[in-house]
Amino acid sequence: MGAPGIFALPRASLRWLPVYLRNLRVWRKLALASVVGNIADPLIVLVAFGYGLGRLLPEVAGVPYILFLAAGSLCMSTMTAASFESLYSAFSRMHVQKTWESLLNAPLELDDVVLAEWLWAATKSLFSGVAIMAVVWVLGISRAPTLPLALGVVVLTGLCFGAIGLCFNALARGYDFFTYYFTLIMTPMIFLSGVYYPVSALPDWLAPVAGALPLAAAVELARPLVIGEWPQDWLRPLATLLGFAGGALYLALVLTRRRFAA
Template sequence: MRAFEIMVYRQIKRFLRARSRVAGMIINPLVWLTFFGIGWSRAFRDPSIFGGVDYLTYLSPGIFAMTVFNQSFVSGISVIWDREFGFLKEVLVAPASRKETIAGRIFGDSAVATLQGAIILALTFFIARINIFGVIPALGVGFVLAVAFSSFGVSIAARMRSMEGFQMIMALVMLPLIFLSGAIYPIAFMPAWMKVLALLNPLTYAVESSRVLLTGVSGIFPLDQSLLILLSLTALMLYVAMVSFERSTVE
């Protein structure tokens, strides 16, 4: 467990030292809430569309999940960065389990992403009607989501050698996953083929669970089913990441 603890500590410390990253993770979700949420909330004045709540309240859990998703997925870039500057080589030759090492890295990045989500969630109390008793469970959902997409990012990055290539994949994957998650508008409004894709998206179940906990608005699945699906997908993605990293090499 020593390697696991060291990697968790390293990822948290790296984040806290990167002031521009801390500022960016606060500003970006606030831009969405301000220019997207407030603007569209004026257009959607019928609360029945969003389960009986105003659009800003409906959107807030989605922004929380988006924040965690974005930061955790982006953390996969640092695997390529470490390969470029030699740290990955030191990790791979260290007398420690590779699976344990990358699991520590993933959990460290997930803790950072969840912290970012918590900050954004705290700020939404000023503009949305959030259930305070659902905050702690929602943060738990956020952490599971972060583990899922940190693992996903690591699985991709472990097979790549180019940071530019990873960024291209990010641009290709991130926005579709967000729009297919129900974070911005209800899945019920989607055409049938989009609904099928939404059901394959792990982010969907995190958004739905967070929305139930924070606003009481029910989703397409009961809360317990959404959580079970999210946990199952997360366990699978973590396993794939650990195996992918174990097989990776440094050229």
């Protein structure tokens, strides 16, 4: 069986599983440091802004500010973890350590490696999301019966940003390239996606643009669940996350095939 063309759809198989398990075994050696590193920033934001700014701004959209912020921190933590894994870690395995080239000497295709990296990035983000949810529960910020359902949003968010990260990974020639992604894409997205304040507070011309962002869709789905409600308009943000995840994964496959074919 030959390698697929650059624009071919991925072939369905389970050959990605050994690559995924390989990443899992390597990660287990540094699991604690990895999880702490991924959740430190959103946890500091949650505690500092939630309790600090929350004293000056008791409520936002009718709920305590720290509860409002909890959903945003949950999604931001998931996005950050998935992005770091699909950028820095995947790039190290692909370009620096040449792990991908070694794997391709086995009966694997490049698609198998990319799919494994994608699913592994989503798994790493799930660990971070669960850690943030545990903190939210332990601190009593939210103990709503719908809170566990937010794990579904965490999984979708991880899949979405893992795929987006792999697109930039395929284009990168060095670690410095990722500064553009974090500075020009992730940081503005955080401020536009309802993490710290409602999207409705943005100017009329900017709110529709912000509402179409994948992080905004994740926050829109997660916030009612964290508060203890069911998302009312859930179909649109769900379709946004699925669309970004599927489209970015296909683009990542195309860009990665093109890079290895060069």
